[in-house]
Amino acid sequence: MFGCLNITTNSNGVPYFRTSGVAVGTEYVDFSLGFRRIPPVGYITVNLADAIPEGTTGTLPVRIVINGQSRVVTFFGGASVTAADITGTGVVTLFYDWYNGLLQIVSPLAA
Secondary structure (H helix, E strand, O other): OOOOOOOOEOOOOOEEEEOOEEEEOOOOEEEEOOOOOOOOEEEEEEEEOOOOOOOOOOOOEEEEEEOOEEEEOEOOOOOEOEHHHOOOOEEEEEEEEHHHOEEEEOOOOOO
């Protein structure tokens, strides 16, 4: 898997990560994975273990810091996932394509 070490995977080899923090800025909400050397293309499962703090502006786009770079999480069609879309904690499946700058949510967000 492109030199990935110590990354938990499911039985199909899909990497599973738990967030290691959430930071709210004036323009974005960033979730940190705390891992590097994640394969440049493929599905990943992310446990958003850190809730976005109460009072955060709901229109702020959500990013995930992956391989040292912040990537905006998008829906199908390219619209950004926002703080209002992520309530509480939970698990999401994403498709990551480093080459094309894509980090798209493929699992539905539950109410």
